[in-house]
Amino acid sequence: MVNRGSHHTRSFSSTSKSVSRKPSFFTITLCIILLSACSIFTFLFSIRNISDDDDHQKDRLVEHSESHSQSKxxxxxxxxxxxxxxxxxxxxxxxxxxxxxxxxxxxxxxxxxxGLHPCVKPTSEYQAAQGSDRYITVRSNGGLNQMRTGISDMVAVAYIMNATLVIPQLDKRSFWQDSSTFSDIFDELHFITSLQGDLRIVRELPKELESVPRARKHFTSWSGMGYYEEMAKSLKDYRVIHVAKSDSRLANNDLPLDIQRLRCRTLYHALRFxxxxxxxxxxxxxxxxxxxxxxxxxxxxxxxxxxxxxxxxxxxxxxxxxxxxxxxxxxxxxxxxxxxxxxxxxxxxxxxxxxxxxxxxxxxxxxxxxxxxxxxxxxxxxxxxxxxxxxxxxxxxxxxxxxxxxxxxxxxxxxxxxxxxxxxxxxxxxxxxxxxxxxxxxxxxxxxxxxxxxxxxxxxxxxxxxxxxxxxxxxxxxxxxxxxxxxxxxxxxxxxxxxxxxxxxxxxxxxxxxxxxxxxxxxxxxxxxxxxxx
Known part of the structure; x- marks a missing residue:
């Protein structure tokens, strides 16, 4: 502050020495008029530039819009x-x-x-299904993603019931009337081989079982381990169990960690398109x-x-x-x-x-x-x-x-x-x-x-x-x-x-x-x- 004040004093003294008398009233008025004119000119020039820029920007936007409209x-x-x-x-x-x-x-x-990352490997306590002569057939219902998550549920259900899963039949009666088969949408061989360490999956029922009586079940939605373990006991006399719907057959929570990870392995790895x-x-x-x-x-x-x-x-x-x-x-x-x-x-x-x-x-x-x-x-x-x-x-x-x-x-x-x-x-x-x-x-x-x-x-x-x-x-x-x-x-x-x-x-x-x-x-x-x- 002191230095700035000293500099100001020196400048003022120097100026006062070089100016011997005060400017006239006419000179001051002329300077003010010239300054005002310059300010007005500068303002008008700026307004014109802004207007030109806006017009240019609008032209670019219109051109961009027309280009996309033509493409569409x-x-x-x-x-x-x-x-x-x-x-x-x-x-x-x-x-x-x-x-x-x-x-x-x-x-x-x-x-x-x-630091989170995917983890789908089984725990050290996990054991693959032992395999049995019981089969589960499934009719998957709904659109693509309803079928995908339903199939993942049914893989886990087949594991819990210690049964062989037959490749599911896809919904052909929904709003879209899609005639696609499982292999049209998913890599069937990859699905079977990637889960072979968990349970047995086959493309179709053995010929000798096509005409045997089936237990036709509509499993209760959001059911847990106990429900399916009981189902396995009550249906032990049936060689084939047919599931009418696959969506939301398994609970979201309170399931063993290995069952949840099996669902993830199925959905994110096995069900490849x-x-x-x-x-x-x-x-x-x-x-x-x-x-x-x-x-x-x-x-x-x-x-x-x-x-x-x-x-x-x-x-x-x-x-x-x-x-x-x-x-x-x-x-x-x-x-x-x-x-x-x-x-x-x-x-x-x-x-x-x-x-x-x-x-x-x-x-x-x-x-x-x-x-x-x-x-x-x-x-x-x-x-x-x-x-x-x-x-x-x-x-x-x-x-x-x-x-x-x-x-x-x-x-x-x-x-x-x-x-x-x-x-x-x-x-x-x-x-x-x-x-x-x-x-x-x-x-x-x-x-x-x-x-x-x-x-x-x-x-x-x-x-x-x-x-x-x-x-x-x-x-x-x-x-x-x-x-x-x-x-x-x-x-x-x-x-x-x-x-x-x-x-x-x-x-x-x-x-x-x-x-x-x-x-x-x-x-x-x-x-x-x-x-x-x-």
Missing amino acids: SQFQSESQSLPVKVDRLAWLHLALLPILQVPDEQLWDVSFSY SMPIEILGKKLVERLRSRGGRYIALHLRYEKDMLSFTGCTYGLTDAESEELRIMRESTNHWKVKKINSTEQRIGGLCPLTPKEVGIFLQALGYPPSTLIYIAAGEIYGGNIHLSELMSRFPNLVFKETLATKEELKAFTSHASQTAALDYIISVESDVFVPSYSGNMARAVEGHRRFLGHRKTITPDRRGLVKLFDKLESGRLREGSSLSSRVQQMHKSWQGAPRKRKGALPGLKGRARLRTEESFYENPYPECICSSKAV
């Missing part, structure tokens, strides 16, 4: 779908909305894994990587059957809502026929709409240029609904745009096989986002946890609906305020390591088992160990 239109003409109508001005407005700037590592990097699926799946991942390096796999659960099953009609026309109601009431095995769509949505029980997914991803901080792979079947309403997502994220990719017609030809009429492609691409993605917590979403999340807790962002649908309703009513606007709320809401919803959740409090009996987190959604701690674990 080409795909739509090939698949004979409805044209996408993207309002360029609306898209520009959305693209330029102020949002909280999010660092790249926060958007893409995996959660800290705390057939070679044609594996080869094409890996090719498509490589093509996605070559386009942008990083990508989001979005499981957009907005297919006709899902909306009809859940009774969710928000954002649909009256005609679409009526079509879904008719489908639900005419589907015999769907028990609930009358559903209040509004209550479903408020309770977070509806899939997010394509528009809501777009708002969600933008609020998280992902830029419009983000590469997004749509892992889904046919979107209900076609591109009329999909355009609301594309207006925010035009860089959407589908199987049909990523693979050639020739490559997809063998899979076209087999929904389970195309779902397997989606599964591979989703597991390998940088970020996985499911719009609904269905069987695939749970299976992919569990697999990604098993492989190192890869980033999986699960939307808090109940919380988001409240924000979406505020947007619609005008009580909240898109921008930094919405972004901060959404990002704060999902800090703990990104696949970080945690133990599997138990049943909801207050429930008793078997009802509580339904509310437990699926073992296949989070196989920690049984199949995921710390670096110090044996």
Whole structure:
């Protein structure tokens, strides 16, 4: 402070010596006028530059949007779908909305894994099944992932009952009417040989047993060791036991460690997809990587059957809502026929709409240029609904745009096989986002946890609906305020390591088992160990 003051004094003295008299009033006025003119000129020049930059940026955004629209239109003409109508001005407005700037590592990097790693080896006490002349046949029900987890359960059940497992028959009566056999979807030989140290698996029943009486059982859902040990005793007089359904036949919790690890060995190692699926799946991942390096796999659960099953009609026309109601009431095995769509949505029980997914991803901080792979079947309403997502994220990719017609030809009429492609691409993605917590979403999340807790962002649908309703009513606007709320809401919803959740409090009996987190959604701690674990 002293030095600075001394310097100021010396400068002032020197100046006072060189100026012998005060400037005139006219000189001072002229200087002020010149300074003001310079300031105005500088301001106007800056405004012009900013305007030019904005116009240039808008031109680039329009060009980018048109480029993607042309690419998408080409795909739509090939698949004979409805044209996408993207309002360029609306898209520009959305693209330029102020949002909280999010660092790249926060958007893409995996959660800290705390030294956790997969562990599926048997314990020292484990013994392989001794083998017997009793056989279990299975009819797997549901879609691809429901069948996969069900088959893993039945491997464990056959082990517990000390029986030989016959390669399961796959569901051909579901919504998709898929005629695929086990070997069409899975590597059958690998399945048999990789589990030969655990139990005996055969391709089909011996000829002499095809006509013998069978014990046809519908095993109770979420049953434990004691249940199946008792079943083995009560069915000892039967050479063949036929299981009508395979899904959720085994408890999530309170099973021996070796049984849980057997389930993981089956699902993550033995149930490898057939070679044609594996080869094409890996090719498509490589093509996605070559386009942008990083990508989001979005499981957009907005297919006709899902909306009809859940009774969710928000954002649909009256005609679409009526079509879904008719489908639900005419589907015999769907028990609930009358559903209040509004209550479903408020309770977070509806899939997010394509528009809501777009708002969600933008609020998280992902830029419009983000590469997004749509892992889904046919979107209900076609591109009329999909355009609301594309207006925010035009860089959407589908199987049909990523693979050639020739490559997809063998899979076209087999929904389970195309779902397997989606599964591979989703597991390998940088970020996985499911719009609904269905069987695939749970299976992919569990697999990604098993492989190192890869980033999986699960939307808090109940919380988001409240924000979406505020947007619609005008009580909240898109921008930094919405972004901060959404990002704060999902800090703990990104696949970080945690133990599997138990049943909801207050429930008793078997009802509580339904509310437990699926073992296949989070196989920690049984199949995921710390670096110090044996």
